[in-house]
Amino acid sequence: MENGFFLITGTSRGIGEALAQQLLEKGNTVLGVARGRSDTLKSKKYHHLAFDLADTARISRIMAKVDEVVANQRYDFICLVNNASAVEPLGSIERCPPSEIESHIKIGLIAPMILTSLFIRKFSGDNIRKKVAFISSGSAYSALPHESIYCGTKAGINMFAQCVGLEQKDKEYGFEVIRIRPGTVDTSMQQVARSKNRDEYMWVDVAKQMYEKGELEDPAKVAERICSILDNQYHQGQEVNAWEV
Numbered sequence: 001m002e003n004g005f006f007l008i009t010g011t012s013r014g015i016g017e018a019l020a021q022q023l024l025e026k027g028n029t030v031l032g033v034a035r036g037r038s039d040t041l042k043s044k045k046y047h048h049l050a051f052d053l054a055d056t057a058r059i060s061r062i063m064a065k066v067d068e069v070v071a072n073q074r075y076d077f078i079c080l081v082n083n084a085s086a087v088e089p090l091g092s093i094e095r096c097p098p099s100e101i102e103s104h105i106k107i108g109l110i111a112p113m114i115l116t117s118l119f120i121r122k123f124s125g126d127n128i129r130k131k132v133a134f135i136s137s138g139s140a141y142s143a144l145p146h147e148s149i150y151c152g153t154k155a156g157i158n159m160f161a162q163c164v165g166l167e168q169k170d171k172e173y174g175f176e177v178i179r180i181r182p183g184t185v186d187t188s189m190q191q192v193a194r195s196k197n198r199d200e201y202m203w204v205d206v207a208k209q210m211y212e213k214g215e216l217e218d219p220a221k222v223a224e225r226i227c228s229i230l231d232n233q234y235h236q237g238q239e240v241n242a243w244e245v
């Protein structure tokens with residue numbers, strides 16, 4: 001994986017930033033999308049689009065930037081990594097503000113669905129290795145009180161990924177589709193969870209304990225494993241646990 005093009009959402013920090021960094025170090029081109037921008041992604045092969053994924057009516061702006069970056073370039077591998085996610089709203093559903101519920105679902109479900117559709121459409125005729133990856137979570141399977149919006153969104157995108165994987169399976173020049181569970185990682189998502197009180201978020205003590213016991217994974221190590229997973233081949237729609245690689 002040296003001459004790949006990677007479109008990654010959520011590269012301003014956390015897992016997305018660490019993944020972009022490692023892919024760039026291997027010589028790949030990365031287009032990152034997030035509202036903010038990382039200070040560490042300085043490579044000439046890094047392109048950034050400041051964009052709010054909750055603005056789902058304008059997702060085509062991302063593809064316009066893809067056109068700009070890939071114009072007149074030849075890549076051996078192209079890949080979309082749907083990584084960005086919101087963490088809020090946490091807490092009992094009657095306390096979740098409607099605007100936060102809507103924006104969470106747009107970022108975690110609608111934006112990756114539209115982006116996946118546009119990305120596959122754009123490159124469908126290209127006879128090179130192609131992949132769409134979704135950063136998944138155990139929350140897609142575990143019904144956790146106080147995480148209903150996060151769990152619901154992850155469960156939805158999880159099923160979407162499997163459906164698209166089956167669609168692509170027998171296509172000429174089809175895309176590989178995989179889901180990747182990163183493990184519990186030391187990012188701002190965990191920081192937000194730790195910052196709540198018990199009334200706001202019932203898992204706050206678990207989040208604090210994991211942090212204090214040093215049980216959170218280093219984003220750079222997780223990104224290294226995600227790189228290997230992106231390079232390997234799996235069954236269509238398969239979910240791969242990064243900690244087992």
Ligand SMILES: NC(=O)c1ccc[n+]([C@@H]2O[C@H](COP(=O)([O-])OP(=O)(O)OC[C@H]3O[C@@H](n4cnc5c(N)ncnc54)[C@H](OP(=O)(O)O)[C@@H]3O)[C@@H](O)[C@H]2O)c1
Binds near residue numbers: 035185
């Ligand atoms: N950390 C964990 O323990 C853990 C566990 C399981 C799964 N995951 C999954 O791993 C993925 C990455 O999580 P992380 O821990 O790295 O989270 P993070 O540190 O909070 O980073 C989230 C990224 O998503 C971007 N993002 C959020 N809202 C956005 C918006 N409206 N528009 C554009 N970009 C937006 C953020 O950029 P801006 O704020 O700059 O826009 C940021 O770059 C997520 O899918 C998460 O569900 C994480």
